[in-house]
Amino acid sequence: MSSDTEVQLHPLKGASHDYWARIKSGDIGALPAVLGLVVLCIVFGAMQSSFLTPGNFANLLTQAAAVIVIAMGLVFVLLLGEIDLSAGYSSGVCGAVLVILVTNHSFPWWVAFPISIIVGLALGLFIGWLVSFLGIPSFVVTLATFLAFQGLLLLLAGEGGTIRMEDPTVLSIENSNMKPLISWAFYVVCAALYIFSGLRRVYARRKVGLKTELMQLWILKTVGLLGLTGAAVYALNLERSNNPDVVSLKGIPYVVPVILLLLVVGTFVLNRTAFGRHLYAVGGNAEAARRSGINVKWVRICAFMICSVLSAVAGMIFASRQNSISPTTGGSSTLLYAVGAAVIGGTSLFGGKGRMRDAILGGLVVAVIDNGMGLLGYAAGIKYIVTGLVLLVSASVDAISRKGSGS
């Protein structure tokens, strides 16, 4: 029952009206990334029949995974209006630590992985301290650490250049799948939790007499999201092996629940904790945050530490995907793809605006371009140019929408 009597629109019409008003005022959210994803999939699907196959879909997810995780970390730093150019090589260094401990020193993965996370924490602390306490612009600090970490990785990888990863658990992240039945069970549990947490929020607000989101709209969104993800699970559960008699390839790749977990935890930190609120505040107006008693320096250091820790997770994903660590792990286009992913997803380069899901949406866009153009047989040079252009377009959208909402 709505107590509003002013507008007698159909409630859903009113909601879509509000949505358009928001978009026109520059608050475009995830729209460009979603539209881009749909358009790219249609174009590539029409041009190359092997693009829209379950096999390629699974491949796309595992391809995108590491960049998505680095982009998730970058969201924390970008929220402050800062940047971490060395995030790619941080993941290389942390991945190298993991692989060296497991392969050369026979550590179990569950000891080596926390150690690589601690290394990431230390790298982030170092960067954050330089930015926060010495006041060096993060662009310069991380440009320096970009080079330094690259050197560190070169030293760690040693003369041979490549260290193989042989731990089956780490390798399974990118190379194995959940069984189809378990995939469906996983989907059902996630869907139930999603619905439960959504309803709980609505009823918590109703209980104290606050306005809630329109129920029909919530149902529509939920059904849409669950339908889409359900279709994805269905596609992933189809046989995608060329030779099913020899080896069967079905189910959700293990890296998907890893990313989902990071999404949930990251979103929780950003939206539901005081620390997350302070991140947005420092990104929006650092002086206002300082006057409100927020420890701005500490918030900055934490953001860089979180970014490097997520890079360390990405390092493990790299080690799993490449079955090894080499001096180029996390190098070349990784960092730019990750920054591009965050920005394409809707995170602002100016700070104060960004969400965890941006990294996933943007990361998928980047991966689709990379994957689709690869399938179409374009040279790597063309892929880089197109990805660069897409990043430029999203940065322009960011800058223009900022102008729009600023006036």
Next chain:
Amino acid sequence: MAEPILSLRSINKSFGPVHVLRDVHLDVYPGQVTALVGDNGAGKSTLIKCIAGIYTPDSGDYIFDGKSVTVHGPRDATALGIEVVYQDLALCDNLDIVHNMFLGREQKKGFTLDESAMEVMARKTLDGLSVRTVKSIRQTVSSLSGGQRQTVAIARAVLWNNKVVILDEPTAALGVSQTEQVLHLVRRLADNGIGVILISHNLNDVFEVADNIAALYLGQMAAQVQKSEVSSNQVIELITTGKSAGVTPVGAN
């Protein structure tokens, strides 16, 4: 008249050789608007910063609620119940009204933010100030007009049952109708029992909303008088020359 909530006695403050405040007296009464006027460089900002704890006075007494206190930092002032609304507002454009009002003092339920409680409390505070101009308190501050932003900043200052609210030129950047709204808000703050210090260059505003007027002249308190006892011209004289016929300087008695 009621006892002052805040009294300053013989406050002195120097920066190196520059003697900015000389034996300044100031009384702020609960439920009254005290306008602090003075030309540029008269020491208004320094005085405010001494009250807010940003500067520590070199000498003088700081009496709050009848007790002599020492204020060593902004936290001390905040703990006493003194809140400053600065000219540049210090709001985060990317956050909504509720977030801004609770910035740095978020209500929590365990680890998580208690959004519902904060929204209810923010709504109550805005209603208590009869703020009707804000459509949704969940809209971001970037979508608000100058007057609405000022309203949010002031509402934030009263959210915590503060006893003294200092407003630094709240109407300086506003249009006519918005100025009117903010002045009404200032009046309601005082009507709710808060001691309000209003810094303004605009004597129309001062005469519309203030109960008493304190005029600083070259670091000295030229006079603190009831509004009813002075005319606009006398106040201008106090601001520009430091004295005016028929107005007794404070501290004379």
